Amino acid sequence: MTEARANPLVRVRAAGKINLALRVGPRRPDGFHPLATVFQAVSVFDDVEVRHARPGTFAVSVTGPQAELVPTDGRNLVVHAAHLLIERYRLDRVGAEIAIRKSIPVTGGMAGGSADCAAALLALSVLWDLDVTPNELAELGGRLGSDVPFALMGQTAFGKGRGDDLVPVLSRGTYHWVLAFADFELSTPAVFARFDELNPAPSPDLDVPRGMLEVLASGDANALAGVLVNDLQDAALALRPELARTMDTGLEAGALASLVSGSGPTIAFLAPSEEAAIDLSCELGKAGVCRTVRRVSGPVHGARLVT
Numbered sequence: 001m002t003e004a005r006a007n008p009l010v011r012v013r014a015a016g017k018i019n020l021a022l023r024v025g026p027r028r029p030d031g032f033h034p035l036a037t038v039f040q041a042v043s044v045f046d047d048v049e050v051r052h053a054r055p056g057t058f059a060v061s062v063t064g065p066q067a068e069l070v071p072t073d074g075r076n077l078v079v080h081a082a083h084l085l086i087e088r089y090r091l092d093r094v095g096a097e098i099a100i101r102k103s104i105p106v107t108g109g110m111a112g113g114s115a116d117c118a119a120a121l122l123a124l125s126v127l128w129d130l131d132v133t134p135n136e137l138a139e140l141g142g143r144l145g146s147d148v149p150f151a152l153m154g155q156t157a158f159g160k161g162r163g164d165d166l167v168p169v170l171s172r173g174t175y176h177w178v179l180a181f182a183d184f185e186l187s188t189p190a191v192f193a194r195f196d197e198l199n200p201a202p203s204p205d206l207d208v209p210r211g212m213l214e215v216l217a218s219g220d221a222n223a224l225a226g227v228l229v230n231d232l233q234d235a236a237l238a239l240r241p242e243l244a245r246t247m248d249t250g251l252e253a254g255a256l257a258s259l260v261s262g263s264g265p266t267i268a269f270l271a272p273s274e275e276a277a278i279d280l281s282c283e284l285g286k287a288g289v290c291r292t293v294r295r296v297s298g299p300v301h302g303a304r305l306v307t
């Protein structure tokens with residue numbers, strides 16, 4: 001038997017996301033906040049590769065920018081994913097080597113950890129030959145992190161609850177974004193805590209901006225720019241005021257809109273066209289207002305096998 005047959009490699013690719021709308025309600029007793037959000041998966045991807053290892057062994061390796069910020073022990077969500085599959089499907093005598101190749105910024109507000117977790121759930125269920133439906137995977141994913149179900153689904157979706165209760169949204173065409181990755185991280189719980197301080201009584205009646213779903217169905221980037229909203233933006237800016245300069249720089253360089261991605265600190269700029277996005281990314285790069293500039297488009301697919 002060849003080495004490849006004896007120990008096949010399964011590779012899954014998962015995308016990062018931005019929230020086109022993120023409305024946040026009052027903190028719940030369990031510490032989470034009710035959300036009404038519209039996610040869009042964009043073309044920055046992490047790859048997760050798994051292969052069999054000695055039973056009970058879960059060896060994680062991480063490569064790519066900021067790899068040193070990602071834990072490789074039991075704190076990594078991919079290890080939680082492995083244990084959850086083992087528990088649910090009563091597996092014994094399984095182990096895995098899990099290699100994560102990162103491009104999505106770490107703790108950047110783009111659900112990179114959730115993308116890795118979603119990819120690991122799918123990859124391990126293939127490696128271990130489990131009979132899992134997409135709905136079961138989404139349910140398991142929701143137990144591991146609020147954004148994991150969307151990382152499995154991809155494209156564009158409306159989310160409520162913790163963001164894990166999803167309905168696909170019709171979206172026409174392709175949007176061109178420029179992302180400014182920061183040279184620091186923002187902790188999601190810290191941003192939500194600052195949101196609580198800034199908003200002692202947020203409305204519990206949450207909805208995404210009127211017209212956003214119609215705008216997405218029409219594919220008009222100018223119209224989308226007018227309805228983007230993120231209730232966590234002020235909290236992220238309060239924690240890191242220098243982000244305001246990054247946002248202004250992109251607007252001056254021709255972006256239709258600027259938006260903190262999720263809990264930040266990544267800033268997403270919507271461009272009117274692919275050509276404009278190229279110019280914008282050059283200008284932002286020259287201005288030195290972030291660690292890296294990255295041009296992406298969306299929507300793109302959710303976690304899926306790559307051969």
Ligand code: C5P
Pocket residue numbers: 031032033034035144145146147161162163188189192
């Ligand atoms: O679900 P996830 O692990 O991604 O959430 C990380 C943290 O973000 C939570 O522990 C909570 O502090 C905060 N959070 C929240 N409300 C949400 C989602 C996340 O307060 N809907």
